[in-house]
Amino acid sequence: MTLTPVHFFSHGSTMMLREHCSSTDYWKQCGDEALKHGIKGVVFMGAHWDTIGDQIQVSTNPNPAKSPVAYVHPSKYVDYELNPDIRTANRCIDLLAKAGYNVSGNDKFDWIHDVYLILVRMFPKACPPTTIISLNARYDPHYHMKVGSTLRHLRKENYLLIGTGGSVHNLYRNRWAPMLRFRDNFAQDSPPETWALEFRQAVEDVFTKNSGPALRRAVTRLMKHPEYRDAHATDDHFMAAMFVAGAAGDFEDEGTFAVLGAETWELTNMCNTQYTIGSW
Numbered sequence: 001m002t003l004t005p006v007h008f009f010s011h012g013s014t015m016m017l018r019e020h021c022s023s024t025d026y027w028k029q030c031g032d033e034a035l036k037h038g039i040k041g042v043v044f045m046g047a048h049w050d051t052i053g054d055q056i057q058v059s060t061n062p063n064p065a066k067s068p069v070a071y072v073h074p075s076k077y078v079d080y081e082l083n084p085d086i087r088t089a090n091r092c093i094d095l096l097a098k099a100g101y102n103v104s105g106n107d108k109f110d111w112i113h114d115v116y117l118i119l120v121r122m123f124p125k126a127c128p129p130t131t132i133i134s135l136n137a138r139y140d141p142h143y144h145m146k147v148g149s150t151l152r153h154l155r156k157e158n159y160l161l162i163g164t165g166g167s168v169h170n171l172y173r174n175r176w177a178p179m180l181r182f183r184d185n186f187a188q189d190s191p192p193e194t195w196a197l198e199f200r201q202a203v204e205d206v207f208t209k210n211s212g213p214a215l216r217r218a219v220t221r222l223m224k225h226p227e228y229r230d231a232h233a234t235d236d237h238f239m240a241a242m243f244v245a246g247a248a249g250d251f252e253d254e255g256t257f258a259v260l261g262a263e264t265w266e267l268t269n270m271c272n273t274q275y276t277i278g279s280w
Helices: 022-036 087-099 113-122 142-158 175-180 192-208 213-224 236-247
Strands: 006-010 041-051 055-059 102-106 130-136 158-165 259-264 269-279
Touching: 006 022, 006 175, 006 236, 022 087, 022 259, 041 055, 041 087, 041 113, 041 142, 041 236, 055 087, 087 130, 087 142, 087 213, 113 158, 113 269, 130 142, 130 175, 142 158, 142 213, 142 236, 158 236, 192 213, 192 259, 192 269, 236 259
Parallel strands: 006 158, 041 130, 041 158, 055 102
Antiparallel strands: 006 269, 055 130, 259 269
16 A cells, blocks of 8 residues: 655744745645645644643644734734534544544644644635644653554555654744834844754664664654754754654655655754655
């Protein structure tokens, strides 16, 4: 059976809704390819929705609103019609429950820019049926990797699995002045700092030089990298990488390596790399 690709997208700042760059072009390219191959829907794990305790949730809100974002004119996203896939959401709940997760639906959850930013860029004409899986706020890498492996079979049914987080995403170490003063998130009046460059390279090495179960082991090891805490002050934006490794790190995936499709530096120290594992 054919396996759909899996994407690890760094969504970056909210300004990625406004500005065009190599990353937004790559997201559109991936969306066009997905539509060409008739995907049934998209299953996301983002970075901005997490749940407490040992639980995980799946969005079952049939009419979600969009959380507003700063520094972007509402015309860029308010009229984009969301398309929640309640049937697939309930199926994901069933699959995760059978795998031992304390999982439930959330019929009040409103979508956040980490997901709808990607959807607007990938599928500007119409949102495909979409399911959103939450994080768990303990940020256990193996927990989130197992979520990906549990839902991996959906790839054989022509669903597209996407993790949307960040390769280097530490808001406290970004340089915000050019965006606050000039609305220029791509201003680069100095090079990225060494810790950002080092961890960015480690992520590329892991994704492009490992496959199958080796990818899963290597991605989890990144959280022990000496520059990890500088690159990620909080763990939320790196759990999407665990989800992706789980979804594309089976023995059946051995020999299928990720490609780095695009990269955009924002705010000096935020590195938005876009990885795809597999092809159509």
